[in-house]
Amino acid sequence: MHLNDTPQEAAFRKKVRDFLNQNAKPKDADNLKAARAETRESEADGLARAKKWQKKKAAAGYAAITWPKDYGGMGGTAIQSVIYNQEEAKYHLPRGYFEIGLGMCIPTLIAYADKETLTRYVKPALYGEEIWCQLFSEPAAGSDVAGIRSRVKRDGDDWILNGQKVWTSGAHFSDYGIIVARSDPDQPKHRGLTFFFLDMHAPGVEVRPIKQMSGGSNFNEVFFNDVRIPDSQRLGEVGEGWKVALTTLMNERLAVGMGESADAGDLLEIARDLETENGPAVKDAHIRAKIAEWYAESQGLKYTKMRTLTALSKGETPGPESSIIKIVSARKMQDIGAFAMEMQDMAGVVSDGELSPFGAAFQQQWIWAAGFRIAGGTDEILRNIVAERVLGMPADIRVDKAKPFRDLPTGR
Amino acid sequence: MLADHCPLTAVREILESNKTHNTKLWNQLANMGLLGAAIPEKYGGTNMNMLELCVIAEELGRALAPVPFSSSIYVAAETLKATQNENAKKHWLPKLASGEAIGTFAFSEKAGAPTFANTNTAFDGHKLSGTKMPVPDGMSANFVITTAKNKKDQAVIILADANTPNVKRQNVRTIDPSRKYATITFHDAPAEILAEGDKAEEMMDRILNRSAVLFAFEQLGGADAALEMAQTYARERFAFGRPIGSFQAIKHKLANIYVKNQLARSNCYYAAMTLGSQEESADLAIAAATARISASDAFIFAAQENVQTHGGIGFTWESDCQLFYRRARTLSLVIGAQRRWKERLVRLLEMKNVA
Numbered sequence: 084m085h086l087n088d089t090p091q092e093a094a095f096r097k098k099v100r101d102f103l104n105q106n107a108k109p110k111d112a113d114n115l116k117a118a119r120a121e122t123r124e125s126e127a128d129g130l131a132r133a134k135k136w137q138k139k140k141a142a143a144g145y146a147a148i149t150w151p152k153d154y155g156g157m158g159g160t161a162i163q164s165v166i167y168n169q170e171e172a173k174y175h176l177p178r179g180y181f182e183i184g185l186g187m188c189i190p191t192l193i194a195y196a197d198k199e200t201l202t203r204y205v206k207p208a209l210y211g212e213e214i215w216c217q218l219f220s221e222p223a224a225g226s227d228v229a230g231i232r233s234r235v236k237r238d239g240d241d242w243i244l245n246g247q248k249v250w251t252s253g254a255h256f257s258d259y260g261i262i263v264a265r266s267d268p269d270q271p272k273h274r275g276l277t278f279f280f281l282d283m284h285a286p287g288v289e290v291r292p293i294k295q296m297s298g299g300s301n302f303n304e305v306f307f308n309d310v311r312i313p314d315s316q317r318l319g320e321v322g323e324g325w326k327v328a329l330t331t332l333m334n335e336r337l338a339v340g341m342g343e344s345a346d347a348g349d350l351l352e353i354a355r356d357l358e359t360e361n362g363p364a365v366k367d368a369h370i371r372a373k374i375a376e377w378y379a380e381s382q383g384l385k386y387t388k389m390r391t392l393t394a395l396s397k398g399e400t401p402g403p404e405s406s407i408i409k410i411v412s413a414r415k416m417q418d419i420g421a422f423a424m425e426m427q428d429m430a431g432v433v434s435d436g437e438l439s440p441f442g443a444a445f446q447q448q449w450i451w452a453a454g455f456r457i458a459g460g461t462d463e464i465l466r467n468i469v470a471e472r473v474l475g476m477p478a479d480i481r482v483d484k485a486k487p488f489r490d491l492p493t494g495r
Numbered sequence: 496m497l498a499d500h501c502p503l504t505a506v507r508e509i510l511e512s513n514k515t516h517n518t519k520l521w522n523q524l525a526n527m528g529l530l531g532a533a534i535p536e537k538y539g540g541t542n543m544n545m546l547e548l549c550v551i552a553e554e555l556g557r558a559l560a561p562v563p564f565s566s567s568i569y570v571a572a573e574t575l576k577a578t579q580n581e582n583a584k585k586h587w588l589p590k591l592a593s594g595e596a597i598g599t600f601a602f603s604e605k606a607g608a609p610t611f612a613n614t615n616t617a618f619d620g621h622k623l624s625g626t627k628m629p630v631p632d633g634m635s636a637n638f639v640i641t642t643a644k645n646k647k648d649q650a651v652i653i654l655a656d657a658n659t660p661n662v663k664r665q666n667v668r669t670i671d672p673s674r675k676y677a678t679i680t681f682h683d684a685p686a687e688i689l690a691e692g693d694k695a696e697e698m699m700d701r702i703l704n705r706s707a708v709l710f711a712f713e714q715l716g717g718a719d720a721a722l723e724m725a726q727t728y729a730r731e732r733f734a735f736g737r738p739i740g741s742f743q744a745i746k747h748k749l750a751n752i753y754v755k756n757q758l759a760r761s762n763c764y765y766a767a768m769t770l771g772s773q774e775e776s777a778d779l780a781i782a783a784a785t786a787r788i789s790a791s792d793a794f795i796f797a798a799q800e801n802v803q804t805h806g807g808i809g810f811t812w813e814s815d816c817q818l819f820y821r822r823a824r825t826l827s828l829v830i831g832a833q834r835r836w837k838e839r840l841v842r843l844l845e846m847k848n849v850a
């Protein structure tokens with residue numbers, strides 16, 4: 084397994100550290116408690132700060148380490164990208180604005196768009212000047228992405244789009260989006276789809292924020308009312324949108340990050356601060372056992388990522404082992420949040436950041452995890468993928484593949 | 496009655512406002528004599544029996560009723576029933592039965608398991624000083640039953656009137672704003688003793704045992720309602736051209752919830768029998784802890800997997816899934832976390848084996 088830097092990697096790591104030291108503030112300690120002591124900022128402030136930072140990062144070549152130089156990348160290796168991320172995680176930097184665009188949208192463009200399009204769109208995305216979102220899910224098409232009902236009709240050199248998307252993260256601050264829509268409802272569902280990118284500021288696009296269980300609004304409903312999309316913004320052939328969408332979804336599985344969430348080390352820390360009815364929480368055998376279980380899971384994930392990396396460093400295709408990462412981490416996030424609340428006992432209900440340990444980070448994590456178990460592929464869908472694609476189990480018998488889309492039964 | 500007068504929109508109304516509880520529903524419960532169901536006639540109740548109260552608790556749980564019933568009745572009234580302080584009994588029990596007063600309990604002071612040993616609240620014989628946090632229904636309560644230490648450093652259970660200038664309270668934001676909590680500070684607040692020394696420890700055991708059974712019924716009602724919500728959605732929602740309930744992953748999820756709910760129901764019924772028997776049954780403590788553990792587990796699991804069954808819509812503010820997700824967690828912590836009840840249960844089992 085790839086654990087120690089080679090001399091070249093060590094040199095790269097040093098270069099990265101120098102860059103970060105010059106441009107960002109290191110975290111005092113690598114834990115949640117310290118991160119939480121940071122002042123909270125509004126989304127607008129965060130976005131402005133993120134854009135500024137992204138510009139510096141891109142200028143130094145770190146915004147797309149593995150992409151070819153032609154597209155503004157560094158032409159570096161996957162390992163270099165991991166090294167960069169490891170180092171960047173040690174600094175206070177804004178996150179969560181460019182991941183979807185750079186992790187999913189632009190890679191799809193790179194796979195399907197022409198040179199001219201790439202010249203126009205890739206650089207502004209890399210430099211944080213333009214933000215992208217992913218317009219896939221609809222009210223009746225989530226796990227079943229191919230169940231899309233948004234309609235596109237050809238009109239001369241343009242297409243006219245009508246319909247609705249939902250759960251679109253970041254649509255409210257995005258400039259462009261990638262979208263799959265139905266171009267032919269008489270075809271079976273996977274065959275009548277076409278893929279585009281579109282201007283989120285175009286006439287007829289309306290973004291309405293959705294309030295989440297957590298109280299905030301990071302995702303949106305997006306409505307399309309006779310929106311014109313030039314045919315030059317089509318990616319892939321007419322009717323082959325599903326194929327293009329799969330490219331995006333494959334990137335999604337690599338791009339889905341869990342953000343900063345509390346882990347076994349944070350539990351150990353809070354256990355040191357709290358008391359049970361029998362003395363210090365950190366001495367309680369049950370609590371110790373729980374911390375151990377989650378530590379083992381976290382390390383398992385960490386070294387699973389390392390195995391992927393090792394394969395990459397040898398120029399091999401990574402194995403399917405990385406498909407377990409989201410299954411484990413989303414649930415772990417929920418359980419750790421809940422268990423820390425248990426340790427806080429009656430006061431575990433308190434979500435006021437001034438009164439609750441770690442600025443109520445555990446309470447927030449417990450709420451958010453309910454969404455992470457759903458976003459980017461639900462627990463159940465990811466298990467189906469492991470069973471079918473990794474373990475070779477026969478797929479579910481499909482009732483929806485052969486019939487024309489318009490004849491399929493629908494529920495609510 | 497609850498189905499008519501306490502739809503989930505009434506729960507949401509409290510969640511989204513500064514109101515402490517649904518006063519209309521509270522008055523209705525009072526008018527129907529349900530608040531005094533287990534309070535002796537001598538003190539203004541109807542003295543039906545504890546089983547009656549268990550049935551009410553389950554229905555309140557099913558409706559996620561935003562009223563201070565648990566604080567006022569499962570805990571405050573049950574505590575007063577056991578005190579030898581006849582004055583306190585005569586003064587407060589009739590008011591609890593009529594709904595004229597709301598009582599609550601304040602054991603926790605900060606994060607971590609609250610005990611008599613680690614309480615910083617002091618009682619000098621007449622006056623109480625200290626801060627309790629978080630106190631359920633602390634904003635609406637007329638009196639508070641709290642834990643403290645006396646001058647001899649012994650455990651005491653105290654009753655303090657909440658409406659005196661020496662008692663300050665402030666709303667506390669929690670994960671479930673459909674039930675309000677407070678921080679309460681006592682500055683030399685006039686207060687009286689309900690139990691002292693060994694008697695206080697005994698009374699605390701009684702409070703925990705009896706309220707655990709009632710809370711377990713409330714949790715059971717919530718768990719069943721969450722399961723029903725998930726069942727309904729799984730039948731109606733389509734993916735891949737079929738109802739999501741036709742996928743084995745969802746079927747097994749619902750079946751697993753049902754299994755937990757039924758185990759909890761059986762444990763609740765047995766606990767209700769031990770609670771209902773005339774003389775305090777020796778089995779009550781074990782049965783109560785058992786019911787508490789399985790009902791907490793059932794409601795938490797049902798509420799969490801109800802969100803999961805709903806997919807994206809389940810994570811929205813607009814969906815009622817959040818009401819269950821929040822309440823299940825709150826109820827699992829309100830009289831001490833699962834971890835503590837598990838510890839308590841095994842300690843009780845050890846003692847029983849020795850005896």
Ligand SMILES: Cc1cc2nc3c(=O)[nH]c(=O)nc-3n(C[C@H](O)[C@H](O)[C@H](O)COP(=O)(O)OP(=O)(O)OC[C@H]3O[C@@H](n4cnc5c(N)ncnc54)[C@H](O)[C@@H]3O)c2cc1C
Binds near residue numbers: 249464733
């Ligand atoms: C926080 C968040 C952010 C999101 N951001 C975006 C975004 O930026 N862009 C975007 O396009 N989408 C986004 N989504 C949408 C997300 O991809 C969908 O919510 C998700 O794929 C589930 O779809 P659904 O909500 O329609 O649930 P459904 O597909 O209706 O699922 C309901 C339940 O049925 C189960 N189920 C469905 N099919 C099967 C099956 N075959 N076998 C077993 N069980 C099954 C599911 O696991 C789930 O438990 C986001 C969602 C969340 C929660």
